Amino acid sequence: MERGLNATREADFANWYQAVVREADLAETSPVRGAMIIKPWGYGIWELIQGELDRRIKATGHQNVYFPLLIPLSFFAKEATHVEGFAKEMAVVTHHRLAVIDGQLTVDPEAKLEEPLVVRPTSETIIGDAFHRWVRSYRDLPLLINQWANIVRWEMRTRLFLRTSEFLWQEGHTAHADREDALAETLRMLEVYRDVAERCLAMPVVTGEKPENERFPGADATYSIEAMMQDGKALQAATSHYLGTSFAEAQNIRYQSETGELRLCHTTSWGITTRLIGGVIMTHGDDDGLRLPPMIAPQQIVIVPILRDRPEDAEVLAYAEGLAAELSGVDAFRQPVRALVDKRPGRSADKRWDWVRRGPPIIVEVGPRDVAAGQVTSIRRDRLWGENERIASTGAPRSEFIAGAAALLAEIQSGLYAEAKARLDGNIRADIRSFDELAAYFGPAAEDDDANEPFKGWVRCTWSKPSGAELDVVEQRLKSLKLTIRNAPLVQPTALGPCLFTGKPGVEEILVARAY
RNA sequence: CGGGGCGUGGCGCAGCUUGGUAGCGCGUCUGCUUUGGGAGCAGAAGGUCCCCGGUUCAAGUCCGGGCGCCCCGACCA
Numbered sequence: 001m002e003r004g005l006n007a008t009r010e011a012d013f014a015n016w017y018q019a020v021v022r023e024a025d026l027a028e029t030s031p032v033r034g035a036m037i038i039k040p041w042g043y044g045i046w047e048l049i050q051g052e053l054d055r056r057i058k059a060t061g062h063q064n065v066y067f068p069l070l071i072p073l074s075f076f077a078k079e080a081t082h083v084e085g086f087a088k089e090m091a092v093v094t095h096h097r098l099a100v101i102d103g104q105l106t107v108d109p110e111a112k113l114e115e116p117l118v119v120r121p122t123s124e125t126i127i128g129d130a131f132h133r134w135v136r137s138y139r140d141l142p143l144l145i146n147q148w149a150n151i152v153r154w155e156m157r158t159r160l161f162l163r164t165s166e167f168l169w170q171e172g173h174t175a176h177a178d179r180e181d182a183l184a185e186t187l188r189m190l191e192v193y194r195d196v197a198e199r200c201l202a203m204p205v206v207t208g209e210k211p212e213n214e215r216f217p218g219a220d221a222t223y224s225i226e227a228m229m230q231d232g233k234a235l236q237a238a239t240s241h242y243l244g245t246s247f248a249e250a251q252n253i254r255y256q257s258e259t260g261e262l263r264l265c266h267t268t269s270w271g272i273t274t275r276l277i278g279g280v281i282m283t284h285g286d287d288d289g290l291r292l293p294p295m296i297a298p299q300q301i302v303i304v305p306i307l308r309d310r311p312e313d314a315e316v317l318a319y320a321e322g323l324a325a326e327l328s329g330v331d332a333f334r335q336p337v338r339a340l341v342d343k344r345p346g347r348s349a350d351k352r353w354d355w356v357r358r359g360p361p362i363i364v365e366v367g368p369r370d371v372a373a374g375q376v377t378s379i380r381r382d383r384l385w386g387e388n389e390r391i392a393s394t395g396a397p398r399s400e401f402i403a404g405a406a407a408l409l410a411e412i413q414s415g416l417y418a419e420a421k422a423r424l425d426g427n428i429r430a431d432i433r434s435f436d437e438l439a440a441y442f443g444p445a446a447e448d449d450d451a452n453e454p455f456k457g458w459v460r461c462t463w464s465k466p467s468g469a470e471l472d473v474v475e476q477r478l479k480s481l482k483l484t485i486r487n488a489p490l491v492q493p494t495a496l497g498p499c500l501f502t503g504k505p506g507v508e509e510i511l512v513a514r515a516y
Numbered sequence: 517c518g519g520g521g522c523g524u525g526g527c528g529c530a531g532c533u534u535g536g537u538a539g540c541g542c543g544u545c546u547g548c549u550u551u552g553g554g555a556g557c558a559g560a561a562g563g564u565c566c567c568c569g570g571u572u573c574a575a576g577u578c579c580g581g582g583c584g585c586c587c588c589g590a591c592c593a
Contacts, residue, residue: 002554006528014587022527033584088591156517156591163592224593236593273593308551349554367552377552391553516593 004288004357013231020281021160023357024290034158034165038274041358042161044298045277046168050148052200052295053170053272056192062144062172067126069150070117075125078250082124085217089154091119119152124218124243124269127173128251135175135255135265142185143175161278162235162516169273175253175265179244182266183221186242187490189270190223193238201276202293202417203227203283204424205237206511208487212467213475216269220244226486226511228424229282232456234486234513237279240270278516283420290359291381293416294409295333299340301405302360306348306367317343320366323376323398332406333413352391356384361412362405365393376401382412382419427457428511435477435500438512442481458486458513462506464499474501478512486511 007019021027026042038046054064070093076083097111120126127145135143152166172189176182190207197203205225215222219241227237245264248254253265284291294300305320307313320341327339342351348365355363356379363379370377377395386392396404432438442456465488466474478484488508496506 004554018586029585085592151593153592155593157587157589167593169593239593271593275593306552310551347555348552353554365552369552393553 004353008287009230009285016285016287017278017281018160020285020290020357024281024359025357026277026281026290027160029160032165034155036160036164036166038168041298042277045280045292045296046274048296048298049196049200049272049276050170053192053196054148056196057146057170057172060144060188060192062146062174065145065147066149067120067123067130067147069120071120071123071126073116073118075129076118078125079218079247081246082218082250086121086153090121091152091154093117093119120149121151121153122269122271123147123149123151123171124173124247124267125251128247128253128267131173131175131253131265131267132251135253137256138177138258141175141177141255141265142181144172144185145174146170146172159278161281162275164274167274169271171269171271174268175248176267177255177257177263177265179242179266182244182268183242186221186223186240186268186270189268190225190238190240193225193240193270193272196272197225197227197237197276197279198417200293200295201280201283202295202413202420203237203276203279204417204421206424206487206489208489208511210239210487211465211471211485211510213471214485214487216241216243218243218246220246223490224487226513227279227283228420228427228458228513229279229516230285230423231282232427232458232514234458234484234511234515235275235279235282236486236515237276238270238272241268243267243269284416285359286384288384289357291416292359292361294361294413297338297360299338299360300332300409301327301337301339301362301364302355303339303341303364303366304348304351304355305341305343306365310368312368312371316366316368316371317341319371320364323364323366323402326402327405330402330405332409337405337409352379356381361409364401370395370398374398380408380412382415427455428460429457430460432459432461433497433500438483438500439481442483442514456514458511460489460509460511461500462496462498462509464502464504465507466502470502477501482514483512484515486513486515 005019005023007016009016024041025039027036027038030037094113094116095107095111096113097108098105099108131143134140148170150166150168155163155165158164174185176185194205194207197205205227207225210222210224216239221242223240224236225238226234229235245266247267248264254262255265257263281290284293303320303324305316307316324339324341327337330337344351352363352365359381361381363381365377374397375395376398377393378401379391379393384391432441438459488510492508498504499506
């Protein structure tokens, strides 16, 4: 059976991932090392994710703003932990002009900036500077803002969508009167992320708190949503941080309380990035290419007219366009159905495979026979293969297809979620009680570059939640198995066994996994 | 930034060990045929063999130095 890709998940997951990105026409590498070109189909997915999330961000009382790309270097000196975390990956602007010297276009040495500017790796510092001016009284709180932006983090090793030097994201920044309110905000936005991931991306996640060593630089607490990819690895799909008063202290963000005292604000920040698209690929993709959840598919129903250079072509095309127009009048997920007629020249079979790789949920083929019978022949991308290793197609009367389109899209959306949810739930082992058992399950760290390791899921186990040097020891032991602590799930059991690492009384359960 | 692998028409690759006219598959273009599940035949276009230097009568091939990509590690969303 010929598949849509010449790479499989089974044989080489990393190679398969790259093949999907390329063949689904999502993105490509650029002349700039580590930075990607997001192509229309990939950017269309991002725009839909943005739309869903932006609506929720506003519904929870936040307003959008825009802060500068370039941040004075001195701003980063204010919060020690924060600088430490980002110092090694910052792009720095030092000059403001070019000049032709000896016939060479070069940086003008005469045009050196007095203070270097860094390209934002995140905006806590420059937004905090504004918060300092914006917050005067308890009446100004909570201050709830968000920005959609690009950021740069100079990465050593990049992979399209998953880790690039420049990426797109949303960063929310808020200031609150007290810890309780700020912590509630942190968890509220974590829940928004869970909802978008699960409802829109059909990507089930586990919400939880990151261990101390995995916190955002400068944060008091970091929460994440973690998703399981088809190779069993975890992907941190979003983070939400309770920053305590450390940024408020560093940047003097204070307010006068009702009783007249000057108090420090408690701040939060939270973000999701274009990495989510990588998560969608690795959650739903198959050996024929991408499979898109309908809610984030730039086109939900792609209609391929079967044109044969015959007089009836005009009729077929008209039928296809009429179908698309009528589908656009149908609502799915409270929005008009996105339907496209692929009028490009070429054989319909080639065009069909092109769309299989790109992953719209429904592909319709319309030929003279459909026109004559007043019917629609459709393929479900989530159930591509039928009997006899042939692509499965279904015929239905045109009116019936249109009437059922929204329900079919909803069914595909929930079906993809259910499939991913079963994989997540079915691959978290909770029966491992000792480090030896953990080592036995994950096996020795691969000493060679075997790209095709057997599937390993996650382990949910109990630990004593050590900190400092004791935590370092745990981290190192896990590292020997190429494992990391993903998070401590928010939903915890009432009774706990002993710590897997130390045998001490357990404090909480954590998820341990290999990760992106 | 360390270890390994790889850079050859748009894409995927062979050729390199043992130097001697640049190849294959897919795609593209033209024509004819075909026509509802990845078409057939015939013809055509398309390559500074990543870059710079060296050895040689002769370098895709050998040597040196760069750059880029991929995998593993360190770092990270």
